[in-house]
Amino acid sequence: MEHYPVLKEKVLEFMKIKEGGIYVDATCGYGGHSKFILENSKNITLIGIDKDIEAVEKCREFLKEYKNFKAVYGGFENLREILKGLGIERIDGILFDLGFSLNQVKDPERGFGIYSEGPLDMRYDRNSPLTAGEILNRWSRKDLIRIFKDYGEIKNCEKVVEKIIERRKKREFKTTREFADFISSVLSKRGKIHPATKFFLALRIAVNNELEVLKKGLLEAAEVLKSSGRILVISFNSLEDRIVKRFFKNRKDIGVITKKPIIPSDEEIKKNPASRSAKLRVGEKL
Ligand SMILES: C[S@@+](CC[C@H](N)C(=O)[O-])C[C@H]1O[C@@H](n2cnc3c(N)ncnc32)[C@H](O)[C@@H]1O
The missing domain is CATH 1.10.150.170 (Putative methyltransferase TM0872, insert domain)
Incomplete structure (x- = not known):
């Protein structure tokens, strides 16, 4: 099955990847966005996180040729602790691609x-x-x-x-x-x-506990981001989107890069109907 990471070109553009930087894919799934980031960057370190141990194992296998990638089992709400365990204190950018993956929803045993x-x-x-x-x-x-x-x-x-x-x-x-x-x-x-x-x-x-977990994840991300580092969030429902929008607006140390959320083109939706409700918002640490 072909996998289309949602808004991948926009993710790459807005992440503003710097050579030598440390980045986090907070919801790596089977590694779609991670692969695209790794293919289009030089000398970065990329940490993938997922709560689904099966996804982490698949992602490790999928991206095993990239020695600058590491997948960790855990929740992004514990971002600081996860990074600390890897000896990392500050990061240059982070992506949250929320919700479930197609792999999860297609597996009847997962009950989604x-x-x-x-x-x-x-x-x-x-x-x-x-x-x-x-x-x-x-x-x-x-x-x-x-x-x-x-x-x-x-x-x-x-x-x-x-x-x-x-x-x-x-x-x-x-x-x-x-x-x-x-x-x-x-x-x-x-x-x-x-x-x-x-x-x-x-x-x-x-x-x-998705909404509380998202709030905590955003807080932790804002704390560990370096100045001019970016938080990118792709959400799929209005509750998540509202949390992200308010978070960026209320934090004095975050500048809003996307006044309006970025949405997939008609062409992307045609190729990947699951992307139709996606909204990408981007904030930058001042
Ligand atoms: C939309 S999928 C990500 C797909 C991925 N970006 C790709 O291109 O393959 C969302 C993933 O987030 C994971 N997830 C959900 N909540 C999480 C959390 N609090 N911490 C870490 N991972 C989480 C899910 O298990 C799922 O694999």
Whole structure:
């Protein structure tokens, strides 16, 4: 399967790579952006980070010819600690390409896919304890309403939550297909977008605590960046994008390079439909 790293040309352009610099790909996945950066730079050190141990192993194998690349298993929210472990204090630039990878969503066992049959998992890091099934089957009515409202931006979710509670008393939710079909039957509406899409997004955000983790990752990145070093963030939903936008705006030591987010061209979207909701924002340490 061909892999198209999202907005890769723009990433390269805005990273303003300097010879001899130290860069971080905070969400390296299988190494798409990392490879493009390595191919188009000279004498840099590139550190790839991912919470998914499988991705880290694949990435190491994929980029093994590059001796100036190192992939580390961990969360970008622990950036400083990870860098410290490598003897690095300051960096020249960092990329966050948020969310899940195509490899993760296409593997039914990971439980991200609305159209596939797999366990209700949705963890990027399979060593962390909380799964989507645990949330759906154990969390309180109040907490379910909170995550569907706050993370899924689903306005009238109370009735659906009542139905979830009723249903789980009889039989727990076990698979992604089961939950997706359940939402379809409760909402009984059909369109281009699956009615369970926002429920899946909310669960994924809750499982991985994505919004808090992003805030912490950005904070740590701003702390370790050298002056004129850049933070690039590609986000895929409005909640993430808002956090990034506010973060750049509120930090006195970060200049906003992209007044408006950069989005993929029609041509890129045609080649890679998964890129259609991507937004790239760039900030520079003053
Ligand atoms: C969109 S994919 C990255 C794809 C990659 N840029 C490429 O071109 O191949 C996002 C990756 O971020 C990872 N991830 C999500 N949250 C993370 C976190 N807090 N720390 C580190 N990695 C994370 C996921 O496991 C996934 O592999």
